[in-house]
Amino acid sequence: MTGVGPPLGASAGDEWVCLNVGGTVFATTRTTLARDPASFLYRLVVTPTTSPAHSPAEAGAPGLPPALGSPLGSSRDAQGAFLIDRDPSYFSPVLNYLRHGKLVMDKSMAEEGVLEEAEFYNITGLIGLVKERIQQRDQNCGREGRN
């Protein structure tokens, strides 16, 4: 609901990260974003400095934002938040899944919209949960239809 600046004293090595998803800023931690190593969000925040297993080709200068080689690009807005060209409201279930491992979505949300984002960010566990939810929804519809 309000103007969020970057976390106080945040720099590339800090725990807190701001994401500007389609115009809305989310505050989260590097740990959360790095939960799924196959996800694009992992590559956004894990640099060779913190993860030496990465190839040298991806290494940025130490102390600089992990810009090079990021699949999401790594443009930042004027407040230093990573810019991501995706829908903000359907990003919430993605981020929440990384926070606690569950699928939480408002009843007014379209399941297919969450699936689309889960696939874009490439989070396998979440993809599975959403597909399950869609299957349940469609079975319930069918059962109601037969009555």
Added chain:
Amino acid sequence: MTGVGPPLGASAGDEWVCLNVGGTVFATTRTTLARDPASFLYRLVVTPTTSPAHSPAEAGAPGLPPALGSPLGSSRDAQGAFLIDRDPSYFSPVLNYLRHGKLVMDKSMAEEGVLEEAEFYNITGLIGLVKERIQQRDQNCGREGRN
């Protein structure tokens, strides 16, 4: 949810674009907005500089925003975002369609509102998808009515 400035160091030639749609700022990329060459959003961001096929009459000075000849006008707010005099919440499905080619809309949204925006921005693919969705909705209502 928060104060988004223009992307860091953004200028006319940059990838990131901010749109101020009716008072709400959306951050997206030139590539997304230019997805459908028949759309008004294409004309907003594609200038003769980047698309030499356009007529010279529309050419702005190099390095300047693509203001002249834009059908949406090209006024910008104090942060440099393009001003568009349309509803912000019904703009989300439009922008998401340009991002991934699917129709994603909250269950609480009015289908006719999305259609209105799809027609305003002149995005043929989206118009088709919304009309299909409306047809399905009305058929379901009819079937429920007959039971």
Added chain:
Amino acid sequence: MTGVGPPLGASAGDEWVCLNVGGTVFATTRTTLARDPASFLYRLVVTPTTSPAHSPAEAGAPGLPPALGSPLGSSRDAQGAFLIDRDPSYFSPVLNYLRHGKLVMDKSMAEEGVLEEAEFYNITGLIGLVKERIQQRDQNCGREGRN
């Protein structure tokens, strides 16, 4: 979702207008707000300078905001947006009606709330559309009740 300043270089004679409705800022154009001459929004933006039919008693100094004689008052917030003491979320259907002449409202909105705003801003066409919508809703309820 974000901090909107006044349109770049906006002055009294400019096309873009910001309205601060109950704490939320909407960006729109003078043309949109002046669509219905009987509406309070018309009087907010149309000054004797642009509409010489008005009485001299209402005339402000040329080049100044159209403050005097406006039925909504014409206080402005620190960013120059006109302050209106009404609900922001139920203002969206009002502004959208002025933009495209249709009634678009979320399914979660109360029809009576839209009617209340349509009556406050005195927009006859919209009042008719909402009353029609309410009548349809109540007829559907009745029919469902009889089944």
Added chain:
Amino acid sequence: MTGVGPPLGASAGDEWVCLNVGGTVFATTRTTLARDPASFLYRLVVTPTTSPAHSPAEAGAPGLPPALGSPLGSSRDAQGAFLIDRDPSYFSPVLNYLRHGKLVMDKSMAEEGVLEEAEFYNITGLIGLVKERIQQRDQNCGREGRN
């Protein structure tokens, strides 16, 4: 949706008042907040200066915000808005009732949440309307249950 500063040139004697309810800023007028003399919002904005019936013990220095003796406290945020430690979304029906005397609430809102706020702010008329609405809802549920 956007950064609202205090109304331009607002001071203690001005008509416009900003409330920071749980982190969200609402802009309204002193007249609206003072509509119900039994409400806490009345005491927030009506000072002995404007209402000499109050006890001298509550009188602040003339020209200063009406801080002393307010039951809601009268802390202000950095922009000068009165801070209120309550839910912002369920405050909208409260403020709208003071604006036009009707109960307008989204269909997705919990009636009990509006009742809770109506009781907190001590607005008798609104309490009655919400209780009526809850009664109607429960009767409808009962009738549907019997079918």
Added chain:
Amino acid sequence: MTGVGPPLGASAGDEWVCLNVGGTVFATTRTTLARDPASFLYRLVVTPTTSPAHSPAEAGAPGLPPALGSPLGSSRDAQGAFLIDRDPSYFSPVLNYLRHGKLVMDKSMAEEGVLEEAEFYNITGLIGLVKERIQQRDQNCGREGRN
């Protein structure tokens, strides 16, 4: 809806506290956050200075924010709000429960999402209320299913 700075003149000893939950800022009071001594939010705001029962190991320097030993961490954003890496919209029922002791949630919210937050913040009373609500919901579904 708008840019909220820290409460005017707020310091570590003040009553008002801003929380930046996942990018959205909530304004509340120390008293509210300290309502449940078993909750993580209690530890966030109650420092040894105000609660001498705490172990010296947790004591920060007097006059400094209660950062050390807080289970939520105690990073602050640039405006001084405590950063919490959780969902903002599902935080509202948590904060409201601390304010008035009742469970208020929008009809469009997922009960499981509120439960997840109640468990994260470790608020026993709220956990009980949400579990009760879920049980009622599931019983109603079962009864409808049998019809």
